[in-house]
Amino acid sequence: MSDNNMMTEAMAGRVIKYGDNVDTDVIIPARYLNTSDMAELAKHCMEDLDKDFTDKVRPGDIMVAGKNFGSGSSREHAPAVIKASGISCIIAETFARIFYRNAINIGLPIMESPEAVRDIDDGDKVSVDIGRGVITNSTKGKTYQATPYPGFMHDIMETGGLINYLKDKGEQL
Amino acid sequence: MGMTMTQKILAAHAGLEKVEAGQLIMADLDLVLGNDITSPVAINEFRKIGVKDVFDRNKVAIVPDHFTPNKDIKSAEQCKFIRKFAHDKEIVNYFEIGEMGIEHALIPEKGLVVSGDVVIGADSHTCTYGALGAFSTGVGSTDMAAGMASGKAWFKVPEAIKITLVGSLPKWVSGKDVILHIIGMIGVDGALYQSMEYSGPGLAALSMDDRFTIANMAIEAGAKNGIFEVDDKTIAYIKEHSTKEFTVFKADEDAEYSREIEVNLSSLRPTVAFPHLPDNTRTIDEAGDVPIHQVVIGSCTNGRIGDLRAAAEILKGHKVKKGVRVIIFPATQKIYLQAMREGLLEIFVEAGAAVSTPTCGPCLGGHMGVLASGERAVATTNRNFVGRMGHPKSEVYLASPQVAAASAITGKISSPGEVV
Numbered sequence: 001m002s003d004n005n006m007m008t009e010a011m012a013g014r015v016i017k018y019g020d021n022v023d024t025d026v027i028i029p030a031r032y033l034n035t036s037d038m039a040e041l042a043k044h045c046m047e048d049l050d051k052d053f054t055d056k057v058r059p060g061d062i063m064v065a066g067k068n069f070g071s072g073s074s075r076e077h078a079p080a081v082i083k084a085s086g087i088s089c090i091i092a093e094t095f096a097r098i099f100y101r102n103a104i105n106i107g108l109p110i111m112e113s114p115e116a117v118r119d120i121d122d123g124d125k126v127s128v129d130i131g132r133g134v135i136t137n138s139t140k141g142k143t144y145q146a147t148p149y150p151g152f153m154h155d156i157m158e159t160g161g162l163i164n165y166l167k168d169k170g171e172q173l
Numbered sequence: 174m175g176m177t178m179t180q181k182i183l184a185a186h187a188g189l190e191k192v193e194a195g196q197l198i199m200a201d202l203d204l205v206l207g208n209d210i211t212s213p214v215a216i217n218e219f220r221k222i223g224v225k226d227v228f229d230r231n232k233v234a235i236v237p238d239h240f241t242p243n244k245d246i247k248s249a250e251q252c253k254f255i256r257k258f259a260h261d262k263e264i265v266n267y268f269e270i271g272e273m274g275i276e277h278a279l280i281p282e283k284g285l286v287v288s289g290d291v292v293i294g295a296d297s298h299t300c301t302y303g304a305l306g307a308f309s310t311g312v313g314s315t316d317m318a319a320g321m322a323s324g325k326a327w328f329k330v331p332e333a334i335k336i337t338l339v340g341s342l343p344k345w346v347s348g349k350d351v352i353l354h355i356i357g358m359i360g361v362d363g364a365l366y367q368s369m370e371y372s373g374p375g376l377a378a379l380s381m382d383d384r385f386t387i388a389n390m391a392i393e394a395g396a397k398n399g400i401f402e403v404d405d406k407t408i409a410y411i412k413e414h415s416t417k418e419f420t421v422f423k424a425d426e427d428a429e430y431s432r433e434i435e436v437n438l439s440s441l442r443p444t445v446a447f448p449h450l451p452d453n454t455r456t457i458d459e460a461g462d463v464p465i466h467q468v469v470i471g472s473c474t475n476g477r478i479g480d481l482r483a484a485a486e487i488l489k490g491h492k493v494k495k496g497v498r499v500i501i502f503p504a505t506q507k508i509y510l511q512a513m514r515e516g517l518l519e520i521f522v523e524a525g526a527a528v529s530t531p532t533c534g535p536c537l538g539g540h541m542g543v544l545a546s547g548e549r550a551v552a553t554t555n556r557n558f559v560g561r562m563g564h565p566k567s568e569v570y571l572a573s574p575q576v577a578a579a580s581a582i583t584g585k586i587s588s589p590g591e592v593v
Binding site: 021023025026029030031033034035036048049067068071072073074075076077079080094096097098101102105106150151152153161162163166167 | 195197210211214217218221222223239240244245247248251294295296297299311312313314315316318319322323327329361365366392395397450537538539543556558559560563565
């Protein structure tokens with residue numbers, strides 16, 4: 001088991017909320033991708049959608065968005081810069097599939113819950129229990145159930161990402 | 174209940190007789206692909222896994238095509254890094270400047286994908302090879318790393334949308350209009366997590382270049398893959414380009430689909446996706462008066478020889494509108510040479526267009542045609558998101574090579590019928 005155990009950590013923070021179809025080009029514009037230094041790239045996270053993001057984000061904050069979050073490019077830099085910027089979890093109605101894979105593979109917790117997205121407002125204080133898939137909104141005093149991770153995606157997230165999972169599994173993959 | 178074409182390919186590569194939508198499987202890979210943006214991250218992750226070599230040096234392809242020929246020092250460093258990895262790991266299919274092309278035009282041309290294959294690529298437009306009857310899908314760098322190390326990838330078996338093509342394309346309408354029409358109909362998440370499976374009597378009349386364009390933009394509808402039933406044209410293409418053995422999979426008669434759509438090709442019009450989503454489509458008749466500053470013809474979507482021929486047919490004997498910059502990108506060296514031999518490049522230069530070496534450059538706002546604030550481009554590329562081709566206040570209108578060429582002449586979004 002890796003040190004980086006996502007499932008037992010409680011994520012809690014303020015919500016930064018966006019709308020539908022937040023694409024990878026606004027998460028991290030390609031013009032910056034002449035480097036893969038994620039800390040450097042994080043300075044431009046969300047820049048074309050919300051130029052104040054890097055000033056307002058604090059460690060642990062939770063990003064909430066509508067449908068098809070992370071659509072577009074396969075660039076893993078997108079979930080990686082969100083993670084590097086301090087966001088602890090993304091809750092969306094749905095995720096674009098490559099972003100979904102990438103987030104799981106790099107150990108960035110993501111949850112699908114249309115109910116939570118509808119109800120949660122920007123600035124709400126929210127905590128997330130990844131293992132049980134429960135989202136708690138302490139500002140509104142409500143809880144929401146997210147879709148749990150199926151099968152070995154759960155195990156990948158638990159070990160902190162695909163590379164750790166592969167190392168743990170050794171020859172099995 | 175039977176399986177879809179995609180499900181059959183995945184089952185065969187997972188060593189299973191049958192798979193069902195939603196099932197998680199581990200599949201063997203026939204090719205793992207990366208480019209100069211995604212491979213550096215993948216190589217770093219690969220090193221963390223702790224294996225010495227890639228699983229099969231013939232089944233990994235690395236194509237430096239995004240910020241190449243290198244646009245700045247940082248890009249050059251990234252390419253140097255992946256070049257060294259390719260050299261150290263003796264990767265057979267590394268393609269240097271001078272032999273490279275835009276990856277999704279190059280890989281089929283080099284015969285590296287055939288029908289029945291399972292391919293992952295750390296580039297979202299890897300779905301292009303569905304035109305050949307392969308399952309191919311975009312992934313991130315960590316998946317590329319794991320794929321290079323193990324020759325395997327995990328997949329959730331997708332449901333499929335069945336798209337039946339009937340009729341035949343009218344004059345000036347091409348594969349780009351087909352896919353823009355479909356995305357306009359189902360939306361940018363209309364095929365989320367699903368396959369788009371194409372078949373029907375209209376298929377026979379679609380060129381391979383049209384099919385590559387249609388499969389290429391499956392991702393723009395959120396799809397996992399777009400895949401075409403294999404026919405005589407597919408087999409002829411594969412035999413011309415590849416010596417690999419291929420397997421033809423066909424969906425079962427009783428396969429279950431999440432949705433079935435019929436597209437009458439005969440009824441389609443040239444179609445344009447307005448900013449800032451590919452599903453914001455209008456037919457050319459509804460486009461209105463949209464003056465433009467730049468035209469880009471090329472990319473993994475529309476940089477093939479058929480696309481260049483279509484553009485040349487319209488540009489021949491015309492001049493580009495004064496004040497409009499037109500940049501044309503043959504997608505591979507082979508296409509470039511073919512276009513030269515056919516006199517297409519001469520037509521472009523005579524018309525006042527610039528012709529570039531293959532690169533993804535402008536499509537993602539990297540180089541070779543970046544837009545300033547307030548500028549508008551008609552592009553045969555695949556995305557028109559905010560800031561995609563440059564400044565966040567620039568605009569990209571997605572269209573076919575035919576519409577792009579006509580617009581280059583008039584300086585506004587135009588139908589080919591207006592100029593020819």
